[in-house]
Amino acid sequence: MRTRVWAGGEEGRVWEWRKVRPAGVAEDREGLDEVPFQERHLRCVWFDPAYRPMDLTTVDGEPVIVDQPGRWNLEAGPDFLDARLRIGTPGRCLNGDVELHIHPEDWIRHEHGADSRYRRVVAHVTYYERRVDPACLPPGTVQIALRGPLRKCPSFSFETLDLTAYPYALRTVRAPCAERLAVWPAERVAGFLETAGLERLSQKTARMRQVIGLQGADQALYEETLAALGYKSNRRPFRLLAQRISRRLLAEESQGDSDRAYALLCGVAGLLPTAIRSEWDEETRRYVRRIWDHWWKFQARHSALILPREAWCLSGLRPANHPLRRLAVAALMFGSPGGPDDEWSAVFRKPVGDWAANLTAGWSRMAPESYWRTRYGFGGQRAVAPVALLGPDRQAAWIVNILVPWAMAAGRWIPAEDAELRDLPVEEANTLVKQAAVNLLGADHNPAIYRSSLCRQGLIQIFSDFCLNQAADCGGCAMRRELEKG
Template structure:
């Protein structure tokens, strides 16, 4: 396993950072940085079974940022207007520093050169390193409908598992189907070659006894396959070089937060306008990377399906993004025999909850309203379930412990059922883009499009087993709408207009993206600010672009060097920019 000590990621694209870990580093950071030479990235020793080190891991997913804290919902009865109100702030750009402009496209040149030099240092060839292979599996950058084991058995990934940062297999609790057999939840180990299974002693280590699938880069007949083996060499959804760029540049994770990074001083010397422009360019690079993922999925399944995949996964948050995405892949079957009539949201809710495995089979016997809703849902589900029995997710695919009630998958599926029931709902986003050029009106209209119609049951219940709420709550608030806009809708629109007959529309998407209201501050952003800005506030207050730009810099530079910034080119590039020299 290759480990990057600066940042790590914990699984899928849609997560909320909940803990901040500080890796303890002995010695003086300053003296260590002075005596060290820039290293190439090297493979770390294989994890040994035993207790984890004395540190905590920062869990985060850079595809989703925690959004702004919503205003308290208006206290009203069912049917009340839940439209959130956002506060817009005009950035103040004031600095006494000498101003040097940030030329258009400068940041993109920086990241391309940094990436190419990094690859040259570590020695790039046609074989990925193990860390990249793990990212490919975690993000499922695969032709998911065409996966086959080395001996030809079809593989269906219902959930790729959760990244394991301790001793043992690389992914825990994956849910897989190999051939016609639904496997019990188990683990996945990722290696470059099948022979690594025995070379690393996994066959003798009890910690690997639950491994259901060995994911490798390449397998051949000469190798001894100890268990089902899935080679990925010919199963990627994009060229390896593109995946290396996209996935390496969006990795984030844990790093020592006790001292600022080497770039904090140079960044402090930039004029406010220049720093804002630099962050905007980094944010646009992030937008395009996310758009590339939507484009890759659209090439496989079409633009509508790519959007559903992104929306479902974003609503799954950290632990449930993959089962939600699997349900997105089944929306065609959910709607297949409903096309002849406008389906009711309730009917789609019943089908989605049945497919998810989250439809309770016992009444609460405490709340008559819940039991009546459940009985009606079963009346819909039992007539349809035999035809989709092969697709029903096991309850083990979900991780519900610790989830906030408002984010429970039952409630999120109730929300997307309203979207699926609305005729032409996905087509409305193209019309929205063409109609709205004013940021305030665009945000308000987006909230209106995302807010479902009245739902008397789900406005007063968090889950099917929870007590009725004293006051109605919206199915989607402004914070989550901000996340969906930044991480799903705008990147999807950018990719779609770029591939269509009017690529000039991508400029309009970029203008909206750069002006969009900020998401809620979170542990990932606070940690990044301590490293890059020594804890100072971001320039351009109230804009999500500044947040996205910081995260992209972290992915492009911090993720490929160590906590002492040894060998990082970013500080010197910033000094050159401050001095008015922008050549590479």
């Protein structure tokens, strides 16, 4: 794809998207998957005990225990309010606010020292380890760097963070951008959203290119697909599983048999049922025995790789999203004869608008008798009609977010022109798309404006670039400033 320009300004005026995007996006080129990240990523890491490293220290080497990371501040001022930390051994208590930056020098650059709202700061948490002159910080402020401890966590990647799962400012009054966009014709608004959508795809492709550079094309597609199959709750264990059972190992062990692939994935996931249940029907018993027969043979070689059951989030899941069912999709995709190299090569020769239908037909051909085509779980009632292994919405999400960026990054498919991407399959308008649409188009907008996949991608891009990091008054929004120019 070419450099994105935003065709939504005055006639004859085009803006390069990257000139409008906020500054502060960094890349850690020495690790952590080389994923671009923003301060918001660091805020999520600090806030969420699942991501915050246990072995934090101050830059002076004193251990840090976070009793309370603080309240996420959605207004101007420090990032977290009323945190409680214990520093050193025995721990001295610090109660106050926390400010985060990627670069330690940002404290000085942003002139926080002269801003009274930052007087209660007790901890300056940064990504990089450089030290700020303590005289510039409120007296007694500790400096904590995240990069070292994060790099010691092999499963951590900024990419695994779902930035939208954390607080963001909800707007109750019409946003300034909505005022401006309201007077544009619908086609012009759609064109503007499409341009943002192309930028999003371009960023996804660039990131995929980096992952391919680190892991190779086959492993990259496999690992990204498994992570996506984990959805929000189980992204991390799915990714870990893909790292422990690599694409190559899966291919060697499965020998083109998707049952063998499924047995290996479920066995190493630690999710295989340990006993045949009396209430199960005969078909389920036969299937579980068959999978166990394969797993017995793999167990001796791979038992050291088994994930603990606590790695998985299994409560509150819809049956169709249970990892045991999603692993059947992974086994089919990557453990069957054909798979990406044969079955999918044919798909890449078709127009992108036909990919979903062709893939669905391919899965059916590859697994006509799969147990999971009529079941949602072990021993569950047999469905009367076949159940899609990957529903149309999930498949559309996978095509848009994984397969297309991968195919472009790996050089397996390049659209003849950007307009071809207008035919991408359409993902469900999730809460993020809907919230972004309310922000930009007002509460009473017509959803038909963003019915295409590209427009929905554009809404997410604008939301991530601008709305996520703004206080409720949109005061510092660069998009707002650009729109106000006309």
